[in-house]
Amino acid sequence: MKYQRTEFEEVFADVAFESDKDNSRLEVPISRKTPYIFLTFIFLLFSFFWVRTLWLAIFEGEQWSLIAARNTERVFPILAPRGIIYDYLGEALVENVPIFRIVVDLTRMPQDKNILASQLGYIAKSLEIPQSELEDRLAKSESSTNLVLIREVKQENAVELSLIQAQNDIFWMSIESVPERVYRDSTAFAHVLGYTSEVTKEDIGSQANYLPTEEIGKTGIEASFDGILRGITGKNIFVVDAKGKTDKTFIEQEAKSGKNIRLTIDSKLQKALFKSLAQETKKAGARSAAAVALDPRDGSVRALVSFPSYDNNAFAQGISSEDYSKLISDNAKPLLNRVVSGLYPSGSVIKPVVGLAALTEKVITPQKRISDPGFITVSNIYDPSIIYTYRDWKAHGSTNFVEAIAESCDVYFYTVGGGYGDIIGLGIDRLAGWLRQFNLDKETGIDLPSEVNGLIPTPEWKEKEKGEPWVLGNTYHLSIGQGDLLVTPIGLATAISSIVNGGTVYKPKLIESIFEKKDFENKTEGQVINKISASEENFNWVKRGMRAAVNSSEGTAKLLNQVKVSVAAKTGTAQVGSKRTHAWIAAYAPYDDPELVVVVLIENGGEGSIAAAPVAKAALDAYFEDKDQ
Numbered sequence: 001m002k003y004q005r006t007e008f009e010e011v012f013a014d015v016a017f018e019s020d021k022d023n024s025r026l027e028v029p030i031s032r033k034t035p036y037i038f039l040t041f042i043f044l045l046f047s048f049f050w051v052r053t054l055w056l057a058i059f060e061g062e063q064w065s066l067i068a069a070r071n072t073e074r075v076f077p078i079l080a081p082r083g084i085i086y087d088y089l090g091e092a093l094v095e096n097v098p099i100f101r102i103v104v105d106l107t108r109m110p111q112d113k114n115i116l117a118s119q120l121g122y123i124a125k126s127l128e129i130p131q132s133e134l135e136d137r138l139a140k141s142e143s144s145t146n147l148v149l150i151r152e153v154k155q156e157n158a159v160e161l162s163l164i165q166a167q168n169d170i171f172w173m174s175i176e177s178v179p180e181r182v183y184r185d186s187t188a189f190a191h192v193l194g195y196t197s198e199v200t201k202e203d204i205g206s207q208a209n210y211l212p213t214e215e216i217g218k219t220g221i222e223a224s225f226d227g228i229l230r231g232i233t234g235k236n237i238f239v240v241d242a243k244g245k246t247d248k249t250f251i252e253q254e255a256k257s258g259k260n261i262r263l264t265i266d267s268k269l270q271k272a273l274f275k276s277l278a279q280e281t282k283k284a285g286a287r288s289a290a291a292v293a294l295d296p297r298d299g300s301v302r303a304l305v306s307f308p309s310y311d312n313n314a315f316a317q318g319i320s321s322e323d324y325s326k327l328i329s330d331n332a333k334p335l336l337n338r339v340v341s342g343l344y345p346s347g348s349v350i351k352p353v354v355g356l357a358a359l360t361e362k363v364i365t366p367q368k369r370i371s372d373p374g375f376i377t378v379s380n381i382y383d384p385s386i387i388y389t390y391r392d393w394k395a396h397g398s399t400n401f402v403e404a405i406a407e408s409c410d411v412y413f414y415t416v417g418g419g420y421g422d423i424i425g426l427g428i429d430r431l432a433g434w435l436r437q438f439n440l441d442k443e444t445g446i447d448l449p450s451e452v453n454g455l456i457p458t459p460e461w462k463e464k465e466k467g468e469p470w471v472l473g474n475t476y477h478l479s480i481g482q483g484d485l486l487v488t489p490i491g492l493a494t495a496i497s498s499i500v501n502g503g504t505v506y507k508p509k510l511i512e513s514i515f516e517k518k519d520f521e522n523k524t525e526g527q528v529i530n531k532i533s534a535s536e537e538n539f540n541w542v543k544r545g546m547r548a549a550v551n552s553s554e555g556t557a558k559l560l561n562q563v564k565v566s567v568a569a570k571t572g573t574a575q576v577g578s579k580r581t582h583a584w585i586a587a588y589a590p591y592d593d594p595e596l597v598v599v600v601l602i603e604n605g606g607e608g609s610i611a612a613a614p615v616a617k618a619a620l621d622a623y624f625e626d627k628d629q
């Protein structure tokens with residue numbers, strides 16, 4: 001027997017062991033599909049990379065090459081010379097003067113603080129300024145690319161810095177020659193021309209094409225026509241190596257000078273008006289004033305002055321924080337252009353407009369006389385025992401239309417505006433409608449920033465703003481330019497000009513032409529805002545009243561009778577408090593063929609006939625001095 005010596009238990013154990021070996025085997029048979037799946041995955045993966053490589057190389061190669069190039073390039077703008085601004089007769093009011101400045105590329109500055117400090121030390125020593133000042137300017141920079149570190153450097157310092165730059169590998173610094181604005185008679189023209197200054201973070205956010213080291217117009221004509229004056233900024237490309245050092249430079253785009261502008265401003269008149277306004281304002285014990293002169297034939301602005309003024313060269317050449325703080329904290333607000341941004345009660349200067357409305361609406365005839373004892377009294381409609389008294393500045397007696405304008409008779413205009421006795425009056429609706437015809441509630445559209453609307457009060461406005469009903473006294477006050485009526489000097493000048501020219505409301509025009517060469521000027525035309533619906537006869541009656549204000553014995557503007565040409569005018573004294581009054585005058589000449597309208601306001605200056613009239617006279621004298629009339 002083969003297993004005669006083998007016990008049954010041993011046989012059973014061996015069989016059990018073989019069975020366990022099968023179950024504990026480490027190798028697992030691989031499915032035949034697995035290699036095919038793996039190979040397919042590898043093929044697809046390599047196919048994806050192959051297709052993507054072909055796509056990037058063939059279809060997007062140019063784009064990515066450009067991005068790679070940009071990683072090695074640094075762009076510095078080449079500032080274009082701004083266009084020159086001329087006055088009406090061709091006198092340059094601003095020029096471009098070359099200066100040197102230091103511009104830094106913040107992306108190329110050394111990361112090692114010790115190296116940076118050492119290099120800043122060289123620069124500070126050369127410029128003879130504290131190193132901490134340079135460090136502060138870098139720390140306060142709002143830009144992430146380029147920064148004007150020093151705005152103006154002397155030529156000898158620029159040469160020395162170039163040597164220091166080469167000797168010490170200060171490759172993140174660039175010394176540039178750029179044009180700087182220099183304004184002539186800066187304070188006299190500041191509110192017309194404005195000024196240029198470096199762009200801010202807010203400027204770059206509003207205009208995508210601004211670069212961090214550019215200069216742009218901030219106010220005045222410089223701002224309104226920045227795109228024309230600025231020209232086309234060039235591009236200087238610095239190619240850098242892996243260490244950030246400049247490898248080569250080239251100009252990708254040449255700078256192109258901006259276009260020139262010829263203004264409608266007469267610089268002789270502008271300077272005379274500024275000088276006289278400053279003198280008479282101080283003589284009246286006032287601090288602020290405004291004056292504007294227009295050509296009524298097309299709306300051309302011949303002079304525009306706001307006082308006090310400021311030195312726009314200080315801004316163009318980099319104003320200090322201390323000086324800027326003084327300007328903005330000055331209670332007289334020298335940065336405010338009062339001609340376009342100041343709102344004032346007009347006082348009696350508005351009476352020619354009210355008078356024209358009364359004649360046209362047949363409220364009164366020019367010959368009709370109104371008795372003026374120096375006041376009128378009106379009973380309260382709800383309680384007749386309550387009497388309201390509206391006073392005149394003096395008793396004028398029996399007064400007709402021409403005399404009412406010449407002598408500035410308040411009772412006459414109370415009557416034709418709000419009604420009294422047997423005269424119905426215009427009433428608030430017609431009165432407000434006529435004031436709107438003269439555009440006194442809107443901007444004129446003059447090409448200067450920050451112009452504001454005037455205000456013509458109405459019953460709806462008063463109810464909304466004050467929660468009060470309109471009463472007859474409000475109409476009386478509006479009829480003489482008081483109450484809540486507010487106008488800008490440019491708005492009032494535009495209205496008076498439209499009376500002078502027979503009914504055309506022109507947009508005030510500051511630009512005579514825009515050109516590159518003086519031989520090829522494209523002159524601008526006057527733009528009409530509105531046409532006043534009144535007859536020539538009624539316009540002439542108003543102008544006769546204004547003429548009588550100058551040449552009659554009782555006229556309020558008799559001082560202007562000393563001008564060599566015939567002048568017509570209307571004075572105004574606008575009450576702004578219990579004791580304070582603004583002094584106004586609106587004058588034009590020559591009377592028979594008007595070519596200049598002058599409006600003057602002296603804040604808190606007293607009476608228009610005393611404080612404002614001498615300014616108008618000085619302006620008219622200066623304008624007509626060399627003219628044959």
